[in-house]
Amino acid sequence: MAREGGAERIGVGLVGARGYTGAELVRLVEAHPRFHLTFAVSRQGKGRPLSELCAGAETELVVEALEPAEVAARGTEVVILALPNGQAAPYVAAIEAAGGRAVIVDLSADHRFDAEWRYGLPELRREALFGARRIANPGCYATGAQLGIAPALGVLGGMPHVFGVSGYSGAGTTPSDRNDPEKLRDNLMPYALVGHVHEREIGHGLGVEVAFVPHVAPFFRGITLTIAMPLATTVSADALRAMYQAAYEGEALVAVQEEIPLVRDAAGRHGVTIGGITVDAAQRRAVVVVTLDNLLKGAATQALQNMNLAFSLPELLGVPR
Structure with missing residues (x-):
């Protein structure tokens, strides 16, 4: 974790930055007082400034095309998988092989029926999300x-x-x-x-x-x-x-x-x-x-709620109201 203004900043990596939900996540994480985006992955967007892919974002990050092992090697505290169904497994396996310390938020359907993952619908399952390390974001x-x-x-x-x-x-x-x-x-x-x-x-x-x-x-x-x-x-x-x-x-x-x-x-x-x-x-x-x-409560906003709960932060921290 990095420090900024006396508070620890929590690093977030985003895999799947080019999609509509990815763009919403970039804007939400960028404006969050505790999370900060450390890398963004998209094969189609490789080499482009992330701000070009995400209207309204001001980040200076350049999009990368990282393999699962390279994502795991970054050692960031949170990895968001904003990928189509069926593509999460290699990234999860790589993170697990590297020690599995990162909180993973999977926005695909790949882990929504897996009892080892917490189902991230806070209004119905809030208590289960405090301190969670593997979160399946609902559809x-x-x-x-x-x-x-x-x-x-x-x-x-x-x-x-x-x-x-x-x-x-x-x-x-x-x-x-x-x-x-x-x-x-x-x-x-x-x-x-x-x-x-x-x-x-x-x-x-x-x-x-x-x-x-x-x-x-x-x-x-x-x-x-x-x-x-x-x-x-x-x-x-x-x-x-x-x-x-x-x-x-x-x-x-x-x-x-x-x-x-x-x-x-x-x-x-x-x-x-x-x-x-x-x-x-x-x-x-x-x-x-x-x-x-x-794209918001159906995806990105809910992911942010789940990340806040995983780190015992106020659930709506960073959610515009």
Whole structure:
């Protein structure tokens, strides 16, 4: 750790700096009073100033193309893996082989079902994250869906159905139909109609089966989830809303409101909004709407929360509000 202004600074290495989430992480870490970015890795961005890849960043770092063993050899206190699914293992293995002292935050799905890793959804699993060394950051859809269902688990009478829509930044920077603005123009694109990894993740995290269908829309960032839940007993909308308010009382990054939240209002915000809580008494069915920014609370902001907790810092240190 380096010292600056009397306080120890905690070094952070970022693997996967070129992506949308990587850029958000650069800006958050750069502005953090205790963390500082010591290196950034991207094969496609090799040799370029990091500030060119991340608009608004002022870092003087130059992007490097480091192999896993080279990342481990840097000996930084934190390594963030902002990589596509299936690419984390070599970096984890190299860090373990070098002594395994670094805190690793994996933003892919590779370790979300691994009992040896802590699942980083603070609002539901905060205590497990204090001092954690291996943290699996939740998926963006899975974050919103779990927060949207968890308070109702005690009155749940069947499988929740989640209709999710994301901005195309969720499809990453590698060109595909799901991030092609022309193919998305005036369009809504369903995909992974069954078996999406976030469907499994939501169910695993909550301990109940969940049906989830994702869609991509023509807007850039943000997620909206409409969650329909069978109820085991008759519950009024007011009573159900009170359950949500009680569950998230004191949670600075979760807002519960009466109105239906709009996805356009989620863009650029660091929290989750839950609203539109409605009950069909005749059918014993409730509907809840959740919005969040897929790149922030769905990825980078949550990673920062988890890093703060791992080092016993205030959880929201460095999170703009």
